[in-house]
Amino acid sequence: MDRLVHEIEQAAREAGAIIRSAHGTELGIENKEGRANFVTKYDTMVQEFLTERLRNILPEARFLGEENGMDLFTSEDAEGYLFVIDPIDGTTNFIHNLHPHVTSIGLFKDGQPWAGVVYAPVTDQLFSAQRGEGAYENGVRIHSSRQGLSDNIMLTGTSGFSMSAFAVSQKLTYAFQERCQGFRSTGSAEYNLCMIASGRAGGYFEMKLGLWDFAAGSVILEEAGGRITDYHGRPLTYREGSGIVALCEGIAADENLPDTGAYWDMWDGK
Numbered sequence: 001m002d003r004l005v006h007e008i009e010q011a012a013r014e015a016g017a018i019i020r021s022a023h024g025t026e027l028g029i030e031n032k033e034g035r036a037n038f039v040t041k042y043d044t045m046v047q048e049f050l051t052e053r054l055r056n057i058l059p060e061a062r063f064l065g066e067e068n069g070m071d072l073f074t075s076e077d078a079e080g081y082l083f084v085i086d087p088i089d090g091t092t093n094f095i096h097n098l099h100p101h102v103t104s105i106g107l108f109k110d111g112q113p114w115a116g117v118v119y120a121p122v123t124d125q126l127f128s129a130q131r132g133e134g135a136y137e138n139g140v141r142i143h144s145s146r147q148g149l150s151d152n153i154m155l156t157g158t159s160g161f162s163m164s165a166f167a168v169s170q171k172l173t174y175a176f177q178e179r180c181q182g183f184r185s186t187g188s189a190e191y192n193l194c195m196i197a198s199g200r201a202g203g204y205f206e207m208k209l210g211l212w213d214f215a216a217g218s219v220i221l222e223e224a225g226g227r228i229t230d231y232h233g234r235p236l237t238y239r240e241g242s243g244i245v246a247l248c249e250g251i252a253a254d255e256n257l258p259d260t261g262a263y264w265d266m267w268d269g270k
């Protein structure tokens, strides 16, 4: 793996140390737009820390992040290097001192994800991947499950932002339920993708995510032999947030899965 990726890993570990130090302190919780959407002073602090730290590592890179006001992909982002950062993915967990909450750093090259680093500070798990170089957990190569649905646990999103998305997700969960070993929900999209990449879970779907919620994990999952698409099975555009369906190698090969696209079409988009 490129030295650049190892430097990003180090930056993610340092961000994680800031997050670990937060417990027992005043978090400075504020409401953002919409339902169950919070930001704390640590989200902002870690975003600022990473922006400066990563700028030193790769001065020519542009930045897109959840907490820095630069959250729209522009035409200039489609060329060269672009960091797509979520300082804390799983902020609601973080607020409740619940694992997982992770720092995630995606690095795009010419508009496509090229490397991803996800660090879970509570469990000291570092996931990373570089396009064409495989995926790793704490330096050990990982691969997604080659087993089918009946031998896997599935993960579901929380869809805290929308009751109508929650209702459709519940229906899709029901459709998968009888064929898998049941569902879990972690509250962090990036961590979910790493759980599939490392063979612990078989799949995950969520109807609305920010680009920073899957920018890093998508490379990690694909490098671990898994697949990530929209609900209709199409490749992601990586130009904005979207709904995602993420599957391990074994489940991606199943031709009789519930039709996620049909469920997507039931959602009013609100």
Ligand code: 2AM
Pocket (backbone or CB within 6 Å): 034, 036, 037, 038, 066, 086, 088, 089, 090, 091, 092, 157, 158, 159, 160, 161, 187, 188, 189, 190, 206, 208, 209, 210, 213
């Ligand atoms: P966050 O913790 O960075 O906000 C939970 O299933 C996942 O959904 C988390 O990764 C969470 O990211 C994300 N999420 C929470 N609220 C969201 C919203 N309003 N829009 C998109 N994604 C959201």
Ligand code: CA
Pocket (backbone or CB within 6 Å): 043, 066, 086, 087, 088, 089, 090, 091
């Ligand atoms: Ca976040």
